[in-house]
Amino acid sequence: MTNAAKTILIVEDDPFIALDAADTIEGLGMDCVIAHDCRSALRFLDSMALDAALLDFNLGRESSVSIAQRLETAGLPYCFISGHDPHQIRAESGLEPTIFTKPANYADIANQILHHA
Numbered sequence: 001m002t003n004a005a006k007t008i009l010i011v012e013d014d015p016f017i018a019l020d021a022a023d024t025i026e027g028l029g030m031d032c033v034i035a036h037d038c039r040s041a042l043r044f045l046d047s048m049a050l051d052a053a054l055l056d057f058n059l060g061r062e063s064s065v066s067i068a069q070r071l072e073t074a075g076l077p078y079c080f081i082s083g084h085d086p087h088q089i090r091a092e093s094g095l096e097p098t099i100f101t102k103p104a105n106y107a108d109i110a111n112q113i114l115h116h117a
Contacts, residue, residue, distance in 0.1 A: 005031070006029075006030045006031065006051040006052070006114060007030070007031045007032070007033065007048070007049065007050050007051050008025055008030055008031070008032050008033075008050070008051065008052050008053065008054060008110050009032075009033055009035065009041060009044055009045070009050050009052070009053040009054070010022055010025075010032055010033070010034045010035070010053075010054050010106070011034075011035045011036075011038075011041045011053065011054070011055045011056055011059070011064050011067055012034065012036065012054075012056045012059075013036050013037065013056060013058075013059040013060045014056075015036065017056075017102075018034045018036065019034070020106075021054065021106035022034055024105070024106050024107040025106055025107050025110045027107065028107050028110070028111065030110060033048070033050075036059070037059055037060075037062065038059065038062055038064060038066050038067055041053075041064070041067045042066070042067065042070065045067070045070055045071070045074070050076060051076070051077075051114060052076060052077045052078060052110065052113050052114050053067070053071055053076060053077075053078040053079075054078070054079060054081055054106060054109060054110060054113075055067055055068060055078060055079065055080050055081065056080070056081060056082055057080045057082035057084050057089050058082065058083075058084060063092065063093075064080070065092060065093045065094075065095075068080070068093055068095055068097060069093075069095070072095060077113040077114065077116070078097065078113065079097055079098040079099065079100060079109060079113050080097050080098070080099045080100070081099075081100045081101075081102060081104045081106070081109060082099065082100075082101065082102060083101065083102045086099040086101075098113065
């Protein structure tokens with residue numbers, strides 16, 4: 001599978017982490033869109049074709065659970081990348097997502113979830 005024309009949604013409230021993640025993923029030939037909150041992430045899900053999503057669990061005043069639930073329903077590959085305890089994420093989300101801990105190599109993770117979807 002080639003990375004060309006793959007679009008990854010990055011949901012991360014820290015702009016420095018989000019931009020660094022996008023830069024490394026784009027270095028592999030993929031496109032990225034960045035959302036800093038649930039509302040803008042859900043707008044991307046409604047308005048464009050996405051191939052996968054990388055979600056920070058804690059977005060400040062909200063979690064990204066609603067985004068994960070939409071991705072799950074749509075059958076799109078996603079994972080959480082977080083400093084939170086994986087057991088807490090699974091308990092709060094009611095899902096069994098793949099979870100990576102920060103700091104993380106976002107490009108490697110994007111490749112993993114795309115190729116195991």
